[in-house]
Amino acid sequence: MKTHPPKKRPVKQKRRITLRARLTLIYGGLFFAAGIVLLGVTHVLFAQQLDRGGDLSVHSDSSGDASSGRDAPSDSLTWVADEQKRLHDAATASLITQGGIALTLVGGVAAGFGWLIAGRVLAPLHRVTDTARRIASAPAAGRGLHERIALDGRDDEVKDLADSFDLMVEQLDRSFDGQRRFVANASHELRTPLTVGRALVELAMHRTTASPDVKRLGEDLLAINDRHERLINGLLLLAGSENHVPERQSVDLADMVTHVTAQSTPEAEKAGITLYEEADQAPTTGDALLLERIVQNLVENGIRHNSGDGGWVRVTSRTLEDGRAEVEVSNTGPEVPPYEVPTLFEPFRRLGTERLVTAKGAGLGLSIVRSVARAHGGNVTARPRPDGGLTVTVTLPHHGRIPPRG
The missing domain is CATH 1.10.287.130 (Signal transduction histidine kinase, dimerisation/phosphotransfer (DHp) domain)
Structure with a gap:
């Protein structure tokens, strides 16, 4: 019974703060910090000035009363002190309240201008990013390299x-x-x-x-x-094969499995190997010849690298639960160490042999399979069988859905 690995939960990407927003926050924060410091210094100087003026007034009144030979009533001094304190508190409250409101309004306007200025400064960077994104999302490597930024303007970083x-x-x-x-x-x-x-x-x-x-x-x-x-x-x-697939058409991997199996049966019988076919519907889109080459290479690889008489190759096509098309080829053969599996997809690489061309093949079968699958937006995985041999699985996009490159 075939077991599938548990599905990985999609990782939620954290919402990032753009550079423009960070610059605006920095500009606004510095402005508010400078405004608060300025407001505090103004408050201290204003309070000192009020205290100095009140002291002079009380001292003048006391001197006048002493020169006339009369003692100033204590309630008059108290009234003057209370009035002085009331005026001091009212002036301080007015300064803080109105100054805070003015600082908030001016700070908001400054943050808005900072946002606009940051946008103007970062506009060339957006142009660089857009061009790089178009080149990276080109349907094939090297197809979007004709684009240039050609940025005009002042000579800066x-x-x-x-x-x-x-x-x-x-x-x-x-x-x-x-x-x-x-x-x-x-x-x-x-x-x-x-x-x-x-x-x-x-x-x-x-x-x-x-x-x-x-x-x-x-x-x-x-x-x-x-x-x-x-x-x-x-x-x-x-x-x-890694180039862009310009013309995509609807194809069914089941038809390719049936066709390739029928063509490969004489070669398998000559080698004493039995071919098994399980062709269920597996619709996808792409180049029919290249996709057929995937199945053909996998079947030929399974026949040539087998155990001989009594061996078998099983070719299966199916549609996964998420709609993707899948073709799987399993075969008997020599035991494959798990650490050797990734190297099998390298050109001219075969299990237990040097990078030489032998009668069994050129060592390009799995390399071509991986290259064609990637050109169609799919992927290839391989795993060794416990009893020897290999199981190679090719997964292709859903019918009618072409994933972006890159």
Whole structure:
């Protein structure tokens, strides 16, 4: 019975405060702090001035009464002190209340202007971010590198950042363009001599004067030539499979499983391996030839790297609960250490062998599977079977849903 790993709960991303909001808070906070300090200093100076004026008034009144020879009534001094305290408290309250209101209003206006100014200052950074996001979300690597920021304006740190970004993108564009030209030229330059060599060998083998030794040599040369052709075709497909899939059409992986199984049955029977097919509906979208190549590579890999007579390969297609399409290929074979599984997806890598091309294949099967799956927005996982062999699972997006790249 197959067990599925527990589903991971989506991690909620914390709401972040934008740089514009942080700058506004900093501007506003500094303004309010400076305003509170200014209001406090004003209050202290105002209170000192009031106290000094009151003392002078009382002292003057006391001197006048003494010079006239009469003692000032105690209630008059008390009344003057009370009036002085009342005026001091009223002036202080008025200063704090009205000053606080004025500080709040002016601080709000300052924060608003700070928000607008921060937006103007950060506008070039938004332009850099938008351009980088468009390039990163391009449907294939290297397809959006023609865009440039081309930021105009004053020569400052932001313009230096934009110019450095444009320079980096330009260099990447040249690199990808050179890679595309190399693949196009290699497709012709590498296939042509192999085709000519195959034709010459077949011509020599089919001559009436050809000896048995020549025919055996021709068969060996044709086998070597065929192995080289598979290697070159695999390399070219691996180089081009990560490109954008321009035309997507609705396909059912079940049809591909049935077709590939029927084609691979003679090869499996010749190797003494039984093919099992469980083709349930698994609709998805993509390039039909590339998706068929996924199933074909997995089946061929299961047949070639098997235990021989009595072995089996099981090909299954299904639709998951969330609507994604899945194809799974399991096979018997030698035991696969878990730590060796990630290296099997590297080019020219096979279990227990060096990076050499052998008669069993070029070591590109699983690399091509992973590359094609990623080009379609899917993913590939592999796990060793307890009794030996491997189980490879390819999961593709829901029918009609194309996830963004990146």
